[in-house]
Amino acid sequence: MMRNTLLLLALSLPGLAQVRYEDILRGPADNWLTYAGDYQGQRHSSLKQVTAANAGSLVPKWVYHIPKATGLRTNPIVYNGVMYVTNSNEVRALDARSGSLIWQYKDTRSKKEAVNRGAAILGDRVFFVTADVHLVALDRQTGAVIWQKKYGNVEDGLYASAAPLALKDQVLVGVAGGDTGMRGFIASFSASTGEELWRTYTIPAKGEPGSETWGELIEYGGGGTWLSGTYDPDLNLVYWTTGNPWPDFYAAARGGDNLYSSSLIALDATTGKMKWHFQFTPHDTHDWDAQSWPVLLDLPYRGRARKLVLHANRNGFLYVLDRVTGEYLNATRLVEKLDWASGIDAKGRPIPVAGKDPTPAGNRVCPSVRGATNWMSPSFDPDTGLFYVMTLEQCDIYTSSSMDPEPKKNFSGGGAGPKPAEIGQFLVRAYDPKTGDKKWEYPVVTPTAEAWSGTVSTAGGVVFFGDDQGQIVAVDSRTGEHLWHFATGEGLTASPITYSVDGKQYVAIASATAIFSFGLFEPAQRKPAPKIRIE
Amino acid sequence: MRFAVLTLIFWLPLFAQHEPKEDKPKHPFIGDPMAIEAGRKLFSGGCAACHGAEGQGGRGPNLRQRIFWHPVDDETLYKVIQKGVPGGGMPAAGLTEDQLWQVVAFVHSLTAPAIETIVPGDPAAGEALFWGKAGCGGCHAILGKGGKLGPDLTNAGATRSLPQLREDILDPDAGGAAGYRAVTVVLRQGTTLQGVARNRTNYSLQLQDANGNLHLLSTADILEMTLAKGSPMPKDYGARLSGTELGDIIAYLSRQSARPIEMKKK
Numbered sequence: 178m179m180r181n182t183l184l185l186l187a188l189s190l191p192g193l194a195q196v197r198y199e200d201i202l203r204g205p206a207d208n209w210l211t212y213a214g215d216y217q218g219q220r221h222s223s224l225k226q227v228t229a230a231n232a233g234s235l236v237p238k239w240v241y242h243i244p245k246a247t248g249l250r251t252n253p254i255v256y257n258g259v260m261y262v263t264n265s266n267e268v269r270a271l272d273a274r275s276g277s278l279i280w281q282y283k284d285t286r287s288k289k290e291a292v293n294r295g296a297a298i299l300g301d302r303v304f305f306v307t308a309d310v311h312l313v314a315l316d317r318q319t320g321a322v323i324w325q326k327k328y329g330n331v332e333d334g335l336y337a338s339a340a341p342l343a344l345k346d347q348v349l350v351g352v353a354g355g356d357t358g359m360r361g362f363i364a365s366f367s368a369s370t371g372e373e374l375w376r377t378y379t380i381p382a383k384g385e386p387g388s389e390t391w392g393e394l395i396e397y398g399g400g401g402t403w404l405s406g407t408y409d410p411d412l413n414l415v416y417w418t419t420g421n422p423w424p425d426f427y428a429a430a431r432g433g434d435n436l437y438s439s440s441l442i443a444l445d446a447t448t449g450k451m452k453w454h455f456q457f458t459p460h461d462t463h464d465w466d467a468q469s470w471p472v473l474l475d476l477p478y479r480g481r482a483r484k485l486v487l488h489a490n491r492n493g494f495l496y497v498l499d500r501v502t503g504e505y506l507n508a509t510r511l512v513e514k515l516d517w518a519s520g521i522d523a524k525g526r527p528i529p530v531a532g533k534d535p536t537p538a539g540n541r542v543c544p545s546v547r548g549a550t551n552w553m554s555p556s557f558d559p560d561t562g563l564f565y566v567m568t569l570e571q572c573d574i575y576t577s578s579s580m581d582p583e584p585k586k587n588f589s590g591g592g593a594g595p596k597p598a599e600i601g602q603f604l605v606r607a608y609d610p611k612t613g614d615k616k617w618e619y620p621v622v623t624p625t626a627e628a629w630s631g632t633v634s635t636a637g638g639v640v641f642f643g644d645d646q647g648q649i650v651a652v653d654s655r656t657g658e659h660l661w662h663f664a665t666g667e668g669l670t671a672s673p674i675t676y677s678v679d680g681k682q683y684v685a686i687a688s689a690t691a692i693f694s695f696g697l698f699e700p701a702q703r704k705p706a707p708k709i710r711i712e
Numbered sequence: 713m714r715f716a717v718l719t720l721i722f723w724l725p726l727f728a729q730h731e732p733k734e735d736k737p738k739h740p741f742i743g744d745p746m747a748i749e750a751g752r753k754l755f756s757g758g759c760a761a762c763h764g765a766e767g768q769g770g771r772g773p774n775l776r777q778r779i780f781w782h783p784v785d786d787e788t789l790y791k792v793i794q795k796g797v798p799g800g801g802m803p804a805a806g807l808t809e810d811q812l813w814q815v816v817a818f819v820h821s822l823t824a825p826a827i828e829t830i831v832p833g834d835p836a837a838g839e840a841l842f843w844g845k846a847g848c849g850g851c852h853a854i855l856g857k858g859g860k861l862g863p864d865l866t867n868a869g870a871t872r873s874l875p876q877l878r879e880d881i882l883d884p885d886a887g888g889a890a891g892y893r894a895v896t897v898v899l900r901q902g903t904t905l906q907g908v909a910r911n912r913t914n915y916s917l918q919l920q921d922a923n924g925n926l927h928l929l930s931t932a933d934i935l936e937m938t939l940a941k942g943s944p945m946p947k948d949y950g951a952r953l954s955g956t957e958l959g960d961i962i963a964y965l966s967r968q969s970a971r972p973i974e975m976k977k978k
Contacts, residue, residue: 258928272928275916279926280891285825286870286971311971316856318924321864323856325970704932706914707897711939 195300196256196317198345202410207677209255211405212295212340213554214633214674217473218407218416220556222675225637226682227697232639232651232660234698238683239276242691243269248670249687250629252295252340252554254303255676256317260685262692263293263340266307270320273685274678276694280320284313288331294405294552295340297348299368304348306337312350312366324371334359334397334585340405342415343368344446351402355420355438355466358397358584363406363417365449375449379419379437390433397584398431399423400438404468404552409484412501414452415444416473416486420466424582424590426535426575427462434459439467441488443503453503455525457490462534463517463542463575464593465491468552472564473500476611487610489555489566491548494521495613509613511550514543514570514601535575535591543572545601546593547626554631554672556640561654563607563616565632565640569623571601601626603645607657617657621645630686631672641684643669649686649693665693741810741817742786743828751818754811762802766875767822772802776822776875789816826877826966827869827973833956838964841957848961851922851945854968860924861908862945863892870969877962882950885942894940895919899933909939 196210205214205222213220227235243249246264254261260273267283284307291308298304303317310329315322329335334354342349346368352361361379366372379400381387388395401420408415422431422438439458442451458465472487478497486500493515494508505525518527533542547569555566577591595601603621608614621644630643640654647668651661671687685694741747756765762772769775784792794812796804805812821829842848843858851862858865868877879886895909897919907921917934919927931937946952953961967973 259926272911272916272918274928274930275913277911277913277916277918279910279918279920279928284970285867286969313970316853316860316864316924318926319853319860319864319920321853321856321860322866322970327971702932707931707934708936709939710937711941 194257196298198299201299201344205675208257209253209674209676210298211254211342212252212297213405213407213470216344216408216410218470219472219474219559220470220554220632220672221558221634221636223636224675224677224682225635226677227635227639227675227684228637229639229653229660231697232637235651235661235663235684235695236698237663238274238694238696240691240693241271241276241278246690248292248668248689249691250292250294250338250671251687252671253674253685253687253692254296254298255674255685256298258678259317260676260692261296261298261303261317262687263296263305265290265293268296268303268305268315268320270317271692273676273683273694276692282313282315282320282322284311287311289336291336291353292338294338297341297343297405299343299348302368304341304343304368306339306341306350308336308338310335310337310352312341312348312371314348314368314371326366326371326373328364328366328373339403342405342408344408344410344415347374347446349406349415349417351404351406351417353401353403353420355399355401355403355423356425356464356589357587358394358399358423358582359401360396360398361400361402361419363402363415363444363449365446377444377449377451379440379442381436387436390436392431392433394423394430394582397423398435398438399425400440401466403466404470407471407473408446409473409500412484413446414500415446416471416500417442417444418467418469418471418488420468421461421464423584424588425462425464426592427577427579427582427590428460428534429579430582431460435461439465439492441467441471441486441498443500455496455498455503455505457488457494457496458492459526462577463492464546464589465548467491469548469550470554472555472557474557474610478506478611485610487557487564489550489564489568491544491551492517492527493544493549494518494527495566495608496525497610497613498525507613509608511566511606512544512568512570514572515549516543516572535577535593537577537579539574539576541572542575545569545571545573545595545626546575547571551629553629554633556632556634557610558634558640558654560636560638561607562609562611563654564610565605565607565634565642565654567631567642568604568606569601569626570604571595571626572599595626600624603628605632605640605642605652605657607654619652619657619659628669629671630669633673633675633684635675637682641673641675641686643671643673643686647688649673649684649695663693663695665691667691739786739813739816741813742820743824744817745830747814747817748821748829750811751814751816751821754807754815755818758805759815767819768875775819776873786816786820789819822875823873825870826872826874826962827969829874829966831874831963831966833959833961833963835960835964835967837957838960838962841953841961842964846949846953846957846961855970859922861920861922862943865965865968866970868965868968870971872965874962874966877965878958881958881961884945884947889941889943892943894942894944896938897929897934898936899929900935901933908943
């Protein structure tokens, strides 16, 4: 009898549904299926239960503390009412309505601890990376391990923190460690079997094209791939950003442009072959990794429909490129505090201002090492046509060290930080990507400039973001007018998302140690308790 | 003070990523099969009289389950064995440094992941039993193969000690069966669901059925809930399996780890 009941249930349940590639293509609605919600990196939801008119009635629905967490970076994934969050070497599945833990998976044998930016989901599986560079596939309902693959060596200066990118039957991963010397790459694995399909390095090997842009340190050139990427299904191209060249602040031994560091690269998703690259900061000496989101937009641009990629770069400029060819189209200033380049030339190359490299005594340069923006996620709202991005107006003192660079020894060739009296200012800004014009800005009181929280926009006309004092804030997407805020009580180093279960919209964000989920206020209803028998 | 902190911030390099931490190194005998075996012999000759031959406890504390003794690190354990417990009845061991570390390695192995210890029994025979006569694979999975109602055993050897694995099979509810208590609910709309309670509060229940499907329920939608004190796992494996068979299954489980075993360099 029990067996029959179970079989009948199994046939009728939505729980059996697989997360199909086509489901991810549709973009975020009830579910939030990639780091940025969709493949385009737009981080915009079609949900509209929460509106500019009622956002003031948002209240916390639940909080889930992750034991031992510090500075969570996780971007939640939500599917069918289950939320997946990560911390160092672990994944937890939560009931997205109640915040109750369903299962947890911890890799207790990892050789490292590191931040983790989130999971990916496809089919019946969730995927995440361990700090010591393993990719793990788990059953999304039970948390059981399906397969696990080591894809890099910590002994080579690598560790892993990025959320994987799942598409078709592939899972793409990156590596971190570029601040201490390593060689970055992006690798693709079969989602079904864990077999490695391809691997593309972001720094050429000696003798390969591009190696002439390096000196003797090419083997440890950096070019980390520590943020997830975006994907154009029609072009079958993956867009992934690369990190700084190493040593970060001392460039004497790496003359040349240092390809393909601090760049955006477009890879064929099937083969991994690099179709084009665009280097935002050639010969970077300010640790300006290109890790902010390459946002894919289809817009009329200068009189014709174009496939564009929009990129707010740490170096202070907002770029528009043709994402079919990588052709440079335009760049405008993202911040006012920008003095290392006088502009961008017709080919997209910065026009440097002399005397702006780090020095042993310290050299004041704008923007800061944290960048005009960074990996905190931006959003694009197709209804308003606006691009929302957290920006930081700050200058730093950059120092360099002429010590012999020694890879994997925590040496970055110098350092940078603001003068105590010159802590900068965060501002959420709304830009028109067609012109680069700023439509509104929302200044954030910035005591420490240590937040790493971005935005999510919604069809309800609300933009949510985290500020420098641990508050999640809602503003009107058309005007930037304040609608609501809530203090989580601790620092925010992750970006908000939104999802819906049983017709109710939630907005969630990871704080330093917990996951918060908010929804519109509803008075409690008195309902009869179930009859419980314990046998 | 604030100025000092800010000055520190000013001079420290700010990296794009936080650097990961590494574990401190262990004594080379820890996890070393030969050292553990040598330690077992020393333990049998001296410590077993009070702690039991396999550390199961007697006059002295049970050393196999850390809830019964204060979990200490290996260095502290070394000092306790070396110097004894003054006034507590435990004498100093009178062993050489290497011998002391061998005993530490053995005691450590009692609570260490099974994969790090020597296991008697035939893993291949255990594998055949697991997927065959013993029926374990009907509810448990290893690397995606098997049932979904019970805990995944892909990392059984990497996360459970040998004494724990034995107890898991012979007395599966001894640990409280948290997350796996059998549950049947009748919903107000008439449906009946059966499975295990992965979690529950007064207000919600996360039920997983035999196919692994999750049912996220509000208790307001539940008419009746029947909750077992334990898991659905049979309680009679002690009678069903011979001693050899049990040892073989434990040997098989002790080898299970999602990541390959990295053998220590001699």
